[in-house]
Amino acid sequence: MGSGVSIQAAVIEKLRSRILSLERHAPRRGPAAIPEAKDRGLAAGKRAPWELGCEAGDALLPEGLETNAVHEIKGEPSAARGASAADWMAGIGFAARLAVRRTDALSAMKSANQPWVLWCWPKAIAGEFGLPSWAGFAHLGLDPARLIIVETARAAEALNAIEESLKGASLAVVIGVLDEVDLMPARRLSLAAGEMATPCLIVTHPASEPAGATATRWRIKRLPSAPHRFDPRAPGLSRFEVALERCRARPASVARPPFTLEWSDETRRFGLASVMADLQAETRRARSGADAPTLRSY
Numbered sequence: 437m438g439s440g441v442s443i444q445a446a447v448i449e450k451l452r453s454r455i456l457s458l459e460r461h462a463p464r465r466g467p468a469a470i471p472e473a474k475d476r477g478l479a480a481g482k483r484a485p486w487e488l489g490c491e492a493g494d495a496l497l498p499e500g501l502e503t504n505a506v507h508e509i510k511g512e513p514s515a516a517r518g519a520s521a522a523d524w525m526a527g528i529g530f531a532a533r534l535a536v537r538r539t540d541a542l543s544a545m546k547s548a549n550q551p552w553v554l555w556c557w558p559k560a561i562a563g564e565f566g567l568p569s570w571a572g573f574a575h576l577g578l579d580p581a582r583l584i585i586v587e588t589a590r591a592a593e594a595l596n597a598i599e600e601s602l603k604g605a606s607l608a609v610v611i612g613v614l615d616e617v618d619l620m621p622a623r624r625l626s627l628a629a630g631e632m633a634t635p636c637l638i639v640t641h642p643a644s645e646p647a648g649a650t651a652t653r654w655r656i657k658r659l660p661s662a663p664h665r666f667d668p669r670a671p672g673l674s675r676f677e678v679a680l681e682r683c684r685a686r687p688a689s690v691a692r693p694p695f696t697l698e699w700s701d702e703t704r705r706f707g708l709a710s711v712m713a714d715l716q717a718e719t720r721r722a723r724s725g726a727d728a729p730t731l732r733s734y
Contacts, residue, residue, distance in 0.1 A: 451586065451597055486538050486635070489705025490697060496680050496689040497652070501534070504633040505651035505684075506626050508617075509534075511642035512657035512677070519642035521565065526658035528565075530676055531611055531637045536577040536704050538609045538635065551608030553578060554601045556586040558594045561613055577704045595621045602628035602636055611637045616644040623649045646682070653682035655694075662698055662709065673698040675709060 485500035487493075494500070501507060509531045511523035535553050542551045555568065570580040586601075588594040591614055598612045602625065617625070617638055626649040629636045638647060646653055655678075662672035679694040696709035 448596055448600055451600055486534075486541055488534075488697070489537060489703070490707050492695060492708045493678065493697060493706060496683065496692060497686065499685060501635065502651045502685065503538075503635045504630040506622065506629050506636045506638060506647075506649065507534075508647045508650045508653040508682075509637060509639045510644075510646070510653065510655055510681075512655060513642040515643070517643055522658060523642040524565065524639075526656045526676065527639045527642065527654075528613060529658070529674070530654065530656045530678070531639050532573070532576055532578065533699055533706070534637060535609050535611060537706075539578065539582075540704055542608050550579070550582055552582050552584060552606055554584045554586065554607050554610045555613075556588070556594050556597050556601065556610065557613035558588050558591045560591075561615070562587050575701060577701070591615060595625070598636065598638075599624055599628045602634045603632055604634065605632050607634050609635050609637060611639070613639045615641045617647040619648040622647045626650070650682060651684045652680065655679040655681050657694075659696065673700055673707075675699075 486503055487497070487500045509527045511519060511525070511527040513519045514523050539551045539553060568585065570583075573580050573583060586594070586597050588597055594612060594614060595617070598610055599621075601607060601610045617640060625636055625638070628634075638650070640647060657677035659675040659677055661674055664670040664672040676697050676699070677694050678697050680689055680692065683689040697706040698709050699706055
């Protein structure tokens with residue numbers, strides 16, 4: 437028992453040292469820097485909001501995704517009590533794209549350093565899905581050289597590593613992939629995210645109970661890709677059916693039905709699927725100035 441605790445403490449200390457080394461250019465470090473870092477994070481959020489990049493989706497979050505909070509992402513389970521790898525990948529793929537949106541927003545700020553992203557998961561999940569693809573991350577827009585991968589022996593250790601990482605001011609976003617997050621660990625993650633205004637994306641098992649203390653919870657279903665513009669045999673833009681199940685800042689947004697988004701690797705932003713955009717335009721013309729139509733899924 438004592439040996440296991442000492443090993444865990446050593447891993448956390450190594451991770452803490454790694455994060456501090458990334459912050460070597462920061463003017464101050466340690467507890468005294470917390471108020472300054474919090475102000476810096478809030479100011480950055482105002483100048484570079486974290487958004488989907490799609491008008492219909494961003495209308496659900498007028499102030500954008502909160503940068504000092506935890507956001508849960510869950511795939512749509514294909515079975516009542518189980519989920520396939522594809523169900524998981526829908527949530528993981530959506531989280532990775534949100535991370536791209538976050539790093540792009542920070543990179544657009546001339547005063548911001550090149551942002552870092554930390555990815556953390558336990559060995560059991562990593563063994564099931566395999567190592568992340570560096571080429572895949574680069575294709576999405578995440579620089580592999582600015583990505584830190586943390587693999588822990590147990591889920592509890594992954595939660596500890598995520599919590600410690602959120603206390604660092606040099607990370608753009610922390611992504612955690614876990615089966616589930618109980619209420620007390622979720623609260624600790626929320627407090628850590630708020631301490632330094634470092635956002636956290638938690639991808640959990642599609643069929644597990646939702647985590648508490650989150651700013652938003654997204655339910656993601658992977659759809660067939662859009663038709664390719666030039667080659668009908670090739671896949672087009674990636675498509676996701678997206679539902680916002682929880683929104684602390686704007687609870688009314690939860691009432692909106694799921695909608696379909698497309699991701700463009702070129703523009704690195706989400707867009708409303710073309711069939712839905714066409715439908716909305718036609719409906720607006722038919723209503724001739726009536727209220728905007730409710731989004732529908734296909």
